[in-house]
Amino acid sequence: MDIQLDRTSRIPIYLQILNRFREMIISGAMPEGALLPPERQLAQELGLNRSTVLSAYRELKKEGLVEARVGRGTTVLPLPSQERSDTENATLSWRHIFRTDTARSQSPLLRDLLALSERKDVIPMSLGLPAPELLPVDLFQQIQTDLARELGPTLLQHSPTEGVTELRETLCDLAAERGISCDPTETLILSGSQQGLDLASRVFIEPGDTVIVEEPTFFAALQTFNAHQARLIGVPCDQDGMRTDLLAEILERRHPKFIYTLPTFQNPSGSVMSLTRRKELLQLAYRYQVPIIEDDPYCDLRYEGDSVPSLKSLDQRGLVLYLSTMSKVLFPGLRVGWLLAPREVIRRFTLVKQSMDLHCNTPGQWVINTMLRDGHYQTHLNKVRRAYACRRDIMADALRKDAPSGFEWTKPKGGFYFWCRLPDEVERSQLLAESAAAGVSFLPGWPCFVDDPGCTYLRLNFSFAGKRAVETGVARLLEALHHSCRKQSISAREAGGTPPIV
């Protein structure tokens, strides 16, 4: 097998193997049905650890280029385009049957970042996950055991589409702590707040409708609104949040379906909308009769300063839909988020949710209910707040010490992220490649904008990796940054091409 490795390259060996196979498959040098060498044999041939070859093969499988079957080894699959032309009569042309808008703007970025976060050699600063080692797994287990005893089969049967009644009641208490007055009929339990974004899109957006977002904003929200064929208008933000002075004219001209905002510890910028701006935003929404979707995953994760009232708590006219989630403080894997909204909105969302998935996982809702009701949420919150504040300070120190001139950032007062603007001479795609090679990931800024901002941003997470990893991660990133300035990009490319970010 003709695989030349460059052991001096910054490109990891497994990526070099992956790239070589991909080339051979796409060029046709390895046609459909061709057998790849057994992993063990190739590892021996190249003098590598078997796990390195395994990693390359795994990525090939993920890309749908090869398949492995027990007893048959790893073989090359037909390329999608060949599948269409060669076997027209035998198989369907799925691509022609799919709705075209289901491919629209749904880049696999999020999925790839999740996959990258599983690679042991990469310090993940790309995602928005809580620290795994702080998750109270034993407590979860204890509560689940108690619930099974107390509830029996009810714990595992169907539950109402709107959510388990007890949890809906408990969430009203949590809302009250956030200054929001509501009753259980104004709540809806969601399979993560992501489902709230999807539901809002389904209920409100007709193709071509205008939706207003902050710029930058949560990239998965942009993907979801785009998938429903919204026309997105971005309103710039500064350190006080959305520029409400620019909003009136847009509302006047465009009659949007809703305004989407993350006023508190915004994702990705970390900014907090000032109280004045919040009031201005509400007044504008009232005047133009536009609903606001307030996405508030991070409000409890404040590390300094006083909290600012949520839009929902300031809203006098029932025009704010308030989304929040358990995934940033407790267990993202349980998929428990919720919506607070006027009763009429809850009823409509419930009808649509019912046809989507009937209801959310039942035991997950009961566990969250107990954790909130019995004070475990608050106890855990105090613990993670201390830990994350510390990680944030470490990241700030590391950036302050070593970031090059032109690298701009602000230290957030809460939430999960540093938002950084890079010097103009940095080559974006090169930085992604160099960082993956150096063993660190980040979220590039461009998916957070409606239109390309023209300069380079990145979002760094400090909650997921441990204290030392945060320090090392920043060091690796700054090293990769150093290699990614435009003047150096030509020589870097010669060293072996740009590896894909997977």
Add this chain to the structure above:
Amino acid sequence: MDIQLDRTSRIPIYLQILNRFREMIISGAMPEGALLPPERQLAQELGLNRSTVLSAYRELKKEGLVEARVGRGTTVLPLPSQERSDTENATLSWRHIFRTDTARSQSPLLRDLLALSERKDVIPMSLGLPAPELLPVDLFQQIQTDLARELGPTLLQHSPTEGVTELRETLCDLAAERGISCDPTETLILSGSQQGLDLASRVFIEPGDTVIVEEPTFFAALQTFNAHQARLIGVPCDQDGMRTDLLAEILERRHPKFIYTLPTFQNPSGSVMSLTRRKELLQLAYRYQVPIIEDDPYCDLRYEGDSVPSLKSLDQRGLVLYLSTMSKVLFPGLRVGWLLAPREVIRRFTLVKQSMDLHCNTPGQWVINTMLRDGHYQTHLNKVRRAYACRRDIMADALRKDAPSGFEWTKPKGGFYFWCRLPDEVERSQLLAESAAAGVSFLPGWPCFVDDPGCTYLRLNFSFAGKRAVETGVARLLEALHHSCRKQSISAREAGGTPPIV
């Protein structure tokens, strides 16, 4: 408080109270803000148990007519129409902002049937749930505990959109037992198979596209396809399943996006499509290049006879999408279903699912994986098969003994349901009301048809209620039936109106 009760009526007391309050609120006799008497006081006044009044108030709350707040009692809410006209400037007219198609054909029937199943005085034969007392709750608990120890935080963190890899592998083994050969990249874990119906609709159906279904068929599938604005064409079924002889002409004329079928222990009819028909269906699908969605929740719940191969296992050209679920044998509350489909379909569905809810509940997937992998699924299956076969026989005996002439039904060889055709003189809405009053629920047949079939069907479930309850339930139903013949409907109406089915 002017509430006249008729203690001789077949209408339950709580329903009489509910109806009276509803009338007063809708007529304006009790305007917005009016205070209902405290539950305890009204109960005393009427000489009733407090829980009876509580039930009525709870239903009023569910209907959005009143609200209860601690310290303020129960007050009348503004009616939706008043909300619009009286306070135009203060609140949004949500109904004008919602997409109109989100209300399309999504009757709250399923939700109401779920609610009805929670009423202690009603024997639920309306739903498709496994027997709660047979659910292996202790085993669930033990497996969850072991998993928490083994996996730690991984059990509660995010997992891939496609599903936990180990479960995808294990499902390939289950598929193999069903004669289907596939690999993990051809699987997608769903939040119940309901999510598969929704995803298929999103990926395939443009408004106005034709979709072919059996008649009768699974009513929630009709709701979902309707919500996506499909034009539905029903193909009649007989005891051998879908009438393939009628299909070719429809395929020729209508170019449908897909054919939806439940070939094995069909819901609601219980019929099994014959092998000949299965092969004919596949040939037609090949000739007209139409994908088939095979929904197969019940195949493992066979009580007699030999199994017939699934369409997926017979499919030579990768044209069948195979949906199944854990909700009929194990735990519906975990929301674990899955799809087997060509890789290209899995990839597209995954992109869309990602923007819907990121991924399914993680611990639920792990528990199902262990139950399948370690043989618990099979053990449990053997147990419930015996129990359900017994309940089926009891239902058959009870119907055989007492059903009036003109009441037609067949004993199913598997699945959850008896499908019955009623004598022509039965008044449908009257039967629903009489049954609820008699303390038994069923699924009326009409939501299972694209167009009203003109005669009256009902679906009776025998899996959920216990042996004795099945017997009592049938007796109550036949009694209600007796009261619902047309000749008696006028006098029945005079006794107190038709109570709503809630």
